[in-house]
Amino acid sequence: MSLNDLIPVVNRLQDIVANANLSDLDLPLLTVIGSQSAGKSSVLENIVGKDFLPRGTGIVTRRPLILQLINIKQDDPLIRKPGVETDEDPDAMTLEDHLRNSMGGPDLPAEWGEFLHLPGKRFYNFQNAKREIERETARVAGKNKGISRIPINLKVYSPNVLNLTLVDLPGLTKIPVGDQPTDIERQIKNLVLEYISKPNSIILAVSPANVDLVNSEALKLARQVDPQGKRTIGILSKLDLMDHGTNALDILVGKVYPLKLGFIGVVNRSQQDISTNKSLKDSLAAEQDFFISHPAYRRMASHCGTEYLAKTLNRTLMNHIRDRLPDIKAKLNTLIGQTEQELATYGDDLDGAAEENRGALILQLLNRFSTCFISSIEGNSSDISTKELCGGARIYYVYNEVLGRSLRSINPLQNLTIRDIRTAIRNSTGPRPSLFVPELAFDLLVKPQIQLLEGPAHRCVELVYEELMKIGHGCGPKELARYPKLHARLIEVVSDLLRDRLGPTFRYVESLIDINRAYINTNHPDFVGAAAAMASVVDEKQRQSQKQKLRSARRIEKPGRTDGKVQETNGKVSSVKTVLDDKATPEKPQKSLVSEQAQKDEKDDSFDDSGSDSSESTDKDTFLNFFFGKDASPAQQKQAQDILASPQPPRLVNHISSVEYPDSAETSSVIQFHHSEAQQALEEQMDSLSISDEPLGEREQMECELIRRLIVSYFGIVRQTIQDQVPKAIMCLLVNYCKDAVQNTLVQTLYRESLFDELLYEDETLSQEREKCRKLLDSYKKASVVINEVV
Numbered sequence: 001m002s003l004n005d006l007i008p009v010v011n012r013l014q015d016i017v018a019n020a021n022l023s024d025l026d027l028p029l030l031t032v033i034g035s036q037s038a039g040k041s042s043v044l045e046n047i048v049g050k051d052f053l054p055r056g057t058g059i060v061t062r063r064p065l066i067l068q069l070i071n072i073k074q075d076d077p078l079i080r081k082p083g084v085e086t087d088e089d090p091d092a093m094t095l096e097d098h099l100r101n102s103m104g105g106p107d108l109p110a111e112w113g114e115f116l117h118l119p120g121k122r123f124y125n126f127q128n129a130k131r132e133i134e135r136e137t138a139r140v141a142g143k144n145k146g147i148s149r150i151p152i153n154l155k156v157y158s159p160n161v162l163n164l165t166l167v168d169l170p171g172l173t174k175i176p177v178g179d180q181p182t183d184i185e186r187q188i189k190n191l192v193l194e195y196i197s198k199p200n201s202i203i204l205a206v207s208p209a210n211v212d213l214v215n216s217e218a219l220k221l222a223r224q225v226d227p228q229g230k231r232t233i234g235i236l237s238k239l240d241l242m243d244h245g246t247n248a249l250d251i252l253v254g255k256v257y258p259l260k261l262g263f264i265g266v267v268n269r270s271q272q273d274i275s276t277n278k279s280l281k282d283s284l285a286a287e288q289d290f291f292i293s294h295p296a297y298r299r300m301a302s303h304c305g306t307e308y309l310a311k312t313l314n315r316t317l318m319n320h321i322r323d324r325l326p327d328i329k330a331k332l333n334t335l336i337g338q339t340e341q342e343l344a345t346y347g348d349d350l351d352g353a354a355e356e357n358r359g360a361l362i363l364q365l366l367n368r369f370s371t372c373f374i375s376s377i378e379g380n381s382s383d384i385s386t387k388e389l390c391g392g393a394r395i396y397y398v399y400n401e402v403l404g405r406s407l408r409s410i411n412p413l414q415n416l417t418i419r420d421i422r423t424a425i426r427n428s429t430g431p432r433p434s435l436f437v438p439e440l441a442f443d444l445l446v447k448p449q450i451q452l453l454e455g456p457a458h459r460c461v462e463l464v465y466e467e468l469m470k471i472g473h474g475c476g477p478k479e480l481a482r483y484p485k486l487h488a489r490l491i492e493v494v495s496d497l498l499r500d501r502l503g504p505t506f507r508y509v510e511s512l513i514d515i516n517r518a519y520i521n522t523n524h525p526d527f528v529g530a531a532a533a534m535a536s537v538v539d540e541k542q543r544q545s546q547k548q549k550l551r552s553a554r555r556i557e558k559p560g561r562t563d564g565k566v567q568e569t570n571g572k573v574s575s576v577k578t579v580l581d582d583k584a585t586p587e588k589p590q591k592s593l594v595s596e597q598a599q600k601d602e603k604d605d606s607f608d609d610s611g612s613d614s615s616e617s618t619d620k621d622t623f624l625n626f627f628f629g630k631d632a633s634p635a636q637q638k639q640a641q642d643i644l645a646s647p648q649p650p651r652l653v654n655h656i657s658s659v660e661y662p663d664s665a666e667t668s669s670v671i672q673f674h675h676s677e678a679q680q681a682l683e684e685q686m687d688s689l690s691i692s693d694e695p696l697g698e699r700e701q702m703e704c705e706l707i708r709r710l711i712v713s714y715f716g717i718v719r720q721t722i723q724d725q726v727p728k729a730i731m732c733l734l735v736n737y738c739k740d741a742v743q744n745t746l747v748q749t750l751y752r753e754s755l756f757d758e759l760l761y762e763d764e765t766l767s768q769e770r771e772k773c774r775k776l777l778d779s780y781k782k783a784s785v786v787i788n789e790v791v
C-alpha cells in the first residue's frame with residue numbers, strides 16, 4: 001500500500017473520528033532533521049510530491065516550517081469559496097480567467113497553500129508559495145543567514161495528500177556565519193529537540209552519504225530523544241555524491257548504526273537539476289535508475305529510494321493507526337448503541353402514515369396527557385418532584401396552610417373602633433335607651449367583619465386554579481415534544497376548561513360568604529351568647545377590681561417602693577398610674593377590665609376563642625348591679641375612654657398588617673392587609689364628624705366590650721365554616737370537575753380528522769435532529785466496516 005492508498009482509508013477514519021467527536025486520530029508529526037544542506041527540504045518535498053520548498057546551497061531553512069497537509073474532497077465547497085484572495089497576478093489574467101474567477105470558476109485548481117500569516121490568501125501557484133516562504137523568513141530572521149524559532153505555518157489543501165503535519169527545521173550547524181549568534185549550534189539544537197522530543201513525532205534523520213556517519217548530528221540528536229531508535233528513520237541522502245569506489249551498503253543494511261525502522265538511501269535532485277527545472281517525476285525515475293544500475297545497491301534497489309521511503313512511512317503510519325484502532329472501535333460501538341437509543345426517542349417518521357394510525361396516535365397522546373393531569377393531582381404520577389411541593393400536595397398545602405393561616409390572621413375586630421361600636425349601639429336603640437344587650441348593633445357590626453373572609457377565600461380559589469394551570473402546562477408524555485402544536489392545543493384546551501370553571505367556583509365561594517352574612521345565627525351551639533359573654537365581662541371586671549384593691553393596699557403599706565417603680569419602668573407608667581388613681585377612687589373596674597381584654601387579645605394571635613372560652617358564671621346579682629347600678633364618676637369615665645380610644649396593641653397591628661405565606665418563593669401568595677395612610681386619615685376624619693367626643697359611660701363601655709366579645713365569638717364560628725367549606729367547594733366545582741371532564745373535553749375538542757395534519761405537525765428541529773441522528777448512525781456503521789477492513 002502506497003501513501004496514496006493510505007489516503008482514502010485515513011480520510012475515512014479521520015471522518016469517523018471527526019464526526020464521532022473522538023479524540024483525533026492523531027497521526028504522527030513527521031519531523032525532518034539533519035545538518036545544514038543535508039537535503040532535508042528535498043526529502044520533504046519528495047514525500048509531499050510538490051516542488052515548493054526553497055532549496056539551495058548554504059543555510060536556506062532558517063525558521064521552522066510547519067507544513068500541515070489537509071485532505072479535501074474533489075467536490076469540497078471550500079474549493080469554490082467565492083471572494084478569496086489569490087496569488088494570481090490580476091494583470092496577467094486573461095478575460096477568461098477573470099470570468100472564471102468571478103463565477104467561482106469550475107476550473108479553479110483544487111490544490112492550494114495558505115499561510116497563517118496571510119489568512120484568506122490562497123497560493124495556487126506553489127512557486128509563489130516558495131517565494132512567500134523566502135520573504136517571510138527574511139522578514140523575521142533577516143537577510144543575512146540569521147535564524148528564528150518562530151515557525152512559518154503553511155497549510156496545503158489538496159485531494160492528494162494525507163492529513164499529516166510535517167516539520168522542516170533549520171539545519172544543524174556549528175560555526176556561526178552572517179548574523180548568526182555565537183551560540184547558534186546550541187540554539188538550533190534546542191529548537192530541533194523541542195520538536196523531536198514529542199513522542200508523537202517520527203524523526204526523519206537525514207545524513208548526507210558523502211559525510212562520515214559518525215559525524216551525523218541528526219543521529220546524535222535523535223538518539224537523545226529516541227534511544228531505542230523506535231521512531232527514527234535514518235535517511236541517507238546524496239548517495240550519488242559519494243566518492244567513486246565507496247558505498248554506504250553497510251549503513252543501509254544496518255551494520256553501522258542500529259535503528260528499528262532502518263536506513264533508507266535516497267538520491268534527491270541536485271542543485272543543477274533544480275536550476276534546470278527537472279521535474280519531480282523525472283528525478284524519481286532517475287533515482288530508480290541509479291539504484292538499479294549501481295553495482296553495490298542493485299540487490300537492494302527495492303529497499304532504496306524515495307518510493308521505498310514513502311512505503312516505510314506508510315507502514316509506520318498504519319502501525320500507528322492500528323495501535324489506535326481498538327480504542328476507536330470500542331468508542332464507536334458505544335456510540336452506535338447511544339445513537340440507536342437516541343434515534344428511538346425521536347419516534348418513527350410519520351410521513352405518509354395511514355389516517356387511522358394518526359388518529360390512534362392522537363387518541364393515545366390525549367389519553368396519556370389526561371392521565372398525567374389526573375395522576376399529578378392525585379399524587380400518583382411517576383414524575384414526582386422531590387424539590388418542591390407540586391400537584392395535589394400543593395393544593396392540600398394551599399387549603400391547610402395558606403388558607404388556614406390567612407384566615408387565622410384576620411383580626412375579627414379589624415377596622416372596628418370603640419366609637420364605631422358605640423355609634424352602632426346608639427343607632428340601633430333609636431330614641432329610647434336600651435334595656436338589654438343591643439342585638440341589632442351586633443348584627444350590624446358582625447356582617448362587615450364576615451366580609452373580611454372573602455379575600456382569603458378568593459385567593460385560595462386563585463391559588464388552586466394557578467396550580468392546576470401549572471399541572472396542565474407541565475403534563476404530558478415526552479413524545480409530545482415532537483408535536484409542539486398538539487402540545488400547545490392540549491394546554492389550551494385544559495386552560496379553557498379550568499378558566500370555565502373558575503367563574504362558578506368564585507361565585508360559589510362568594511355566595512358562601514353572602515350566606516353567612518345573610519343570617520346571623522345567634523343560636524349556634526358554639527356561640528358564646530349574650531348572657532355568658534356578659535357574665536365573663538363582669539367576672540373579669542370583678543377579678544380585676546379585687547386585684548387592684550389588693551395592690552393598692554400593698555402600696556399603702558410600702559409607698560416608697562411604688563414610687564421607685566414608676567420611675568424605673570417607663571413603659572408601665574400608665575398602669576402604675578391607674579393603680580395610684582384606683583387608690584384614690586377604688587371603684588373603677590371598667591378600665592382595667594378593658595385593658596386586660598386588650599392584653600388578652602394581644603396574646604391571642606388567632607382571635608378566635610377569646611369570647612367563647614369565657615367563664616359560664618352567671619352571677620345575676622353582680623350583673624344587674626353593674627348594668628343598672630350607679631354611673632361612674634367623670635374621672636373614671638375619662639380614664640376608661642383613654643384606654644378604649646387607644647389603638648390596637650402594636651404587635652397585633654403589625655401581625656395583621658402583613659401576613660406572609662410560608663412558601664417564600666410564592667410571592668403572589670402574600671396576602672396584604674395594608675391600610676393606606678390616606679384612607680386611615682379619612683376614617684379618622686369621619687369618626688370625628690360622626691362621633692362626639694363625649695366620654696363613654698360605664699354602661700356603654702360594658703356594652704362595647706360585650707359586643708366585641710360577641711363579634712369575636714361569632715366571627716370564629718364563621719371562619720371555621722369558611723375554612724371547612726371553601727376547600728370542599730373548590731374540590732367539587734374546580735378540581736374534581738376538571739379531573740372528570742379533562743379526557744372527554746380533550747377528545748371532543750381535538751379528535752377531529754380535519755385537525756390531524758395540524759396537530760401532528762412535527763417540530764422541525766426535531767425532525768432535523770432525527771435525520772442528523774440517523775445519518776450519524778449510518779456513518780458510525782460504515783466506519784465500523786472501514787475499521788474492520790483496515791484490521
Ligand SMILES: Nc1nc2c(ncn2[C@@H]2O[C@H](COP(=O)(O)OP(=O)(O)OP(=O)(O)O)[C@@H](O)[C@H]2O)c(=O)[nH]1
Nearest residue numbers: 037038039040041042055060061171238268270271
Ligand atoms: N546531488 C544531490 N544533491 C542533493 C541531494 N539532496 C540534496 N541535494 C542538494 O543539496 C542542497 C541542499 O539541499 P536542501 O534540500 O536544501 O538541504 P537542506 O537540508 O534542506 O538545507 P538547509 O535547509 O539549508 O539546511 C541543494 O542544492 C540540493 O539540490 C542529493 O541526494 N543529491
